[in-house]
Amino acid sequence: MRILNHLEEGIAPDPIEIRRILDYLGIHKWSSCNKEVKFLDSEIGTEFSNGENKTKLELLCSLMGFMSYCRCVIFDTVEFESQHLNGQCSNISKDLKGINVDDLKCPISLEMMSDPVTLSSGHTYDRCSILKWFRSGNATCPKTGEKLTSTELVPNLVLKGMIQQYCAENGIPVVVSRGKNRDISRTVMAGSSAGEGAMKMLAGFLINKLVNGSREEMNKAAFEIRVLTKTSIFNRSCLVESGTTPHLLKLLLSEDSNTQENSIAALLNLSKHSKGKCVIVENEGLDLIVHVLRKGLKIEAQQHAAATLFYLASDEENRVLIGENPEAIPGLVELVKNENHHCKRNALVAIFGLLVHPENHWRVLASGVVPLLLNLLRDSEREDLVTDSLAILATLAEKIDGTVAILRRGALQLLVGILITSTSRTGKEYCVSMLLALCVNGGLDVVARLVKIPSLMGSLYSQLSEGTSRASKKASAIIKILHQFYENNSSSASVTPVLPREQFVHVW
Template sequence: MIQKSDDLNRRILRFPAVHPCESVSTGTLLRDLIALSRNICDYQSKIFATQRRNAREAIRQVGILLVFFEEIRDRNDSALPDFVSLCFSELHYSLQKLRFLLEDCTREGARLWILMKYERVSTEFRVLIRTIATALDVLPLCSIDVSIEVRELVELVANQAFKAKFEADPDEEQAAKGVLDILNQFENKVVPSRIDLRRVLDDLEIRSWSRCNKEIKFLDEEIDSESSKGEEREVVFLSSLMGFMCYCRVVMFNVVDCRSNHRSDVRCFGEVLSYLNPEDFRCPISLEFMADPVTTSTGHTYDRSSILKWLKAGNFTCPKTGEKLTTTELVPNSTLRKLIQQYCSDNGISLAEHGSRSRDITRTILAGSNAAAEAMKQLANYLAHTLVVGTGEEKNKAAYEIRLLAKSSIFNRSCFAEADTIPPLLMLISSTDPSIQENAIAALLNLSKYCKCKTEIVENGGLRLVLDVLSRGLKMDCRQIAAATLFYLSSVEEYRILIGEMPDAIPSLVNLIREGNPRGKKNAVVAIFGLLLYPGNHDMVIAAGTVPSMVDLLTSSEREDLVTDSLAVLARLAEQPDGTIVILGTSALPQLLRILNSSTSRVEKEYCVSLLLSLCSNGGAQVISILQNTPSLMASLYSLLTDGTSRASKKASSLITILHEFHNSSSTGLLAPEVPQERFVHVR
C-alpha cells in the first residue's frame, strides 16, 4: 500500500500523503506501519546538514513505535479490536508526512534552501510529532496485547511528543542570518569575505565543487517552477540564493571534481540505450519524443500533454488499444524520461524541438534579484582577471565556469561581455591542451549567442581562430563546437559574408559532415544552412561538395533531425538551377520519394515536396516524367493537402497541378509550355 515518493515530481516541502481507505484491514495497516517506521528509521544513516536535532528526536520516537508495532504483529495482530484501525490510520497518515519531511531534509542539493526555511521546517516537525502524540493518546493500549515494558515506552513517547519543543537550532538561525548578510553585501556591491563564505559552506557541509553545483541545480529548478506559477517573490529570493552559490562555486573551489563521474554515468546510460529502439521514445498520439512520459491504467505510455488533451476531449479509452480506462490517473515514468533526455543529449537533439519541458531563457534577461545581479558582475570580473593572470589550471577552470554560466542565462552573457572575457578566451582556443581548448571554444559558443559577444569575437580576429579549431581541433568535440559557433556568428548577415569569403570555411564544414560524430554533423549542416541565407555563398557551398554529403545523410543517418536539416539545405540549394543540376546528378530523387512516403515528420514532408517542386521547375520534363510514373506519389501529395502544414499543402497543390498538366499534355502529344525544355539533365 505504501507508494515510494518520486523525487523528480514531488515539490519540496509538499507532502502528498493519503489516508488509508476505510475498508483496509487492521492487519494490512499494521504491516504498512511497520514498513513506514523502518523506512523512517533508515534515515539515521543519512546526512542531515540542518535540522539534525529535530530529525534525530523524530527518528528516535518512531523507533520506539516500530518496536510497538512489531510486538503487536508477533503476538497476534488478528486479535486487534476494530476501533484500533482509526488510530492506526491517523498514525499511517502522519508517518507518511514525516517520511516526506525527512526525505526533503536530506534531499540532494537542497541544503541551503532547507537552512533558509529553518523556521518552517522546525514547525513541520513539531506539528507532525504532536499529531502522532494525539493518535497515541486515544489509542486504547489496554485493549492491545503487548508487554508492559512496551506499553510504558509508547506512553512515554506520547508524553514526550507533547512536551518536545522541536525548535529551530540557534546555530542554524545564526547561519541563515550569515547568508542574508552576504546577500546584503552583494546588493551593496561589496565583495564578501572568504571567511564568511567558508563559514556558511562548513555549516552546510558543502566541501566540494560538485556538492556546490548540486545546490545550484536544485535552486535553478525551483526558480523555473516558481516562475511558471508566477511566484515572483519566491523567485527573487531563490535567485539571490543561486547567485550566492554560483559565487561560492567559482571562488571557493579550485578543483572541478564531477566531470569524470558525469561521463561515467553517461556511459552506463549509453549501455542501456544501445538495447532500446528510439522509436519507443515517441508518443503514440503526437509521434514526437515524449517530454513527460506518463503511463495509463492500461499500461501504455504517452506524453502527458497529449494524453491530457485526449482526456479533456471526452475520450476515456486507451488511444492505442481502445480499451476503457479504469482510472484517469497518470503515473509518471521517470526512468523513461531520463532515457529520452540522455538519448537526446547524446545525439545532439534539441529537447525543446521535441516538446520537452525547457526553461524559457527570455526569463534570464534579468538576473532575478539585485543580489544575484551584483554577484554575477563580481564573478565576471573575477573570471576575466583569472583568464589573464591565472595558471594553466586556473585558466582552464575559469573557461569551464564561463562555459557553464553563459549556457542558459542572457544576463550572465552580458556580464561576461562587459568584463571583456572574449579576448583571453580567444587566446586559449589555440592552446595545445585539449581540455583548455574545449572549454574555451565551448565558452565562446555560449557567448556567441549574445549580440555584443558576436561583435567582440569578430573584431578580435576570432573568425580565423574558430576556423582553425574547426579544421584542426585537438578533439572531435572541439571541432563540432567550433561549427556550432560559426552557426551563431552567421546569424549576422555581415559575418555570413566574411565567413563565406574565407577559402577553408565551407570545405571544413563539409569535411566535418563526412568525418564527424553525429553532433558534429548536425552542427556543420546547420552552419551551412546559416551561410546559405546569403545568396553569395550559394556557389561556394555547391563547389565544396556539399550536395553529395547531404544526400549521403539522407540514406545513412538514423537521426531524424539530421535528415530534416539535410533536407533544408538541399531545398535551399534546389531553388537555383545550378543547385538543381547538382542534386539531380546524385541519388537524391529516390530518397526524397522514400522519405515523403514513409516519414512521420510533417517538417520533413514539407521539405520533400518543396524540393520536388523546385526540381520540377528547374529540372524540366524529364524530372516531371519520373514523378508522373511514381504510383505512390499522388497519394502522398493528396494527404498533404489535408494533413500537412499550410505551406506544405500549397506546395503539394502546385506540384499536383504540374503533374496533371504534364499528363494532359503528354496524352495529346504536346509538351506543357511551362516546362523549361533547355534544362533537361541526366537523372540517376
C-alpha cells in the first residue's frame, strides 16, 4: 500500500522495492507484466458493469496503474518476437489454419465469442453468457455439469486474438461485447487517485525518453504510448495534455520503420481525443501524416496514417485542410489498390469522410477513384469493402459530374446486381440511393435502361418493407419514376414493361 500511496502523491516509487514485489509475483518480463495489466483491465470492466463494490473497483484501478507504471519504467525490453504490436500472438495466423470454427463459438449462446473466459473446469465461454448462467443460481460447468471449485473467470486472450483474426480474415464484422464492460466511456476517469498519479508520472517519463532517449528507447516510448492510449480515454487526455504529440510527430520522419509505425499508431489513438486533433494540426502534423501515408516505411504505418486522417476529418476545418493537401486524396486512393484489407478499409472510410466537405468532391473524382471502386465491387468478396465503396460512389453520384463518371463505366447492371444479391441492408441502401441519383442526374436515357431490367422492380419493392427507412423512401421514388416513364412511353415497342400493368401500385 505504501507504493500506491506514493503514486497517489506523485512520488516515484523505489525501483528496487518494485522489483522485489514483481519477483514475489513471478513477473520477470514485459509480456508477463502486460498480461497482468490486461487481466486487471478485464476485472475492472466486470466490476464496473456490476457497479456494486466501489472500494474494490478503486483498488483494481490503483493496481492497474501500478502495473502499467512497472511495464513502462521497469522493463526495458519488449518481447516483440512473441508480442505483435497489435497485442496478438505472432503465431495466430498459423493456428487458424487448422482450427474448427465451432471452437470459436460459445457453447451456451452458440455465437462467436467476444470476450472468452475460461473456468476452473478448463472450458471456455463468452463472459456475458457464463455470467448469466451463474446469476441463474448455477455453480457448475455448463458443458460437463462438473461442480466448479471456483467461479473465477480467467480471460482467454489467445483465443480472443484468434477470434478477432478469424473475423478480420473472413470479412466478418468484429464482434464486440454486449455488456457495459466494453464501453470505454468508463475510462474517462482514472478510477483512483493512485491510478491517476501513476499515469501522470508515466507521461513525464515517456516524454523524457522521446526527447533524450536512444533510438531503442524512443521506439519503446512510442510503443508504450500506443498501448496506453488504445482503449483509455483518460490516458489519451493525460498524454495530450502532457505534450507528447509534438515529439511523436517528429518521430514520423524516423528512418527506423518500427519507430515510425509505433509513432503513427500512437497519434492515431490521440487523434480520437478532441484536443488531440487540435494539437496535431497546430503542430503541422497533417503534412507529416500525409508523408507517412505516401512514403511510410511499412504498409502498417500507411494504414494507420489513413485511419488518423479519418479521425482528423471529423472536424470540418480539418476536412478542408486535408483536401487542400495535394498528396492526401491521391495517397488514399493509391492505398485502396493495396491487397491488404485493412489498408483498403481505412483508405475508403477516410475518403468517405472527406466527401462531407463539398469542395473535396471534384478532388476525389479527379483522383480516378470511380473505376477503381467499380472494379472493387466486381471483384471483392468482402461485404465491408463493397459497402464502403458503394457509400463513396453514392455520394459522388449526387452531383452530375459524378453521375457521368459512373455511367461512363457501365455501372448500371452491376449496381442492380448488387441490389439483388447483397445481404447487407446498408449496402442495399447505398445502391438504391445511387440508382435514384443516376435517374435524376442521368435523365431519360438512364431510366429507359433501368426499365428494361426485369429483375429490378422486385428488388425495389422489397426495399419498401425490408429496407431501411431511407432506402424505402428512395426505392419508392425510383418506382414512381419508372412507372411514369412506362406510362409516358407505353406505346413504344422498344420499352419492355417492368411489371404487368395491373400490378402497378401508387407509392406516394
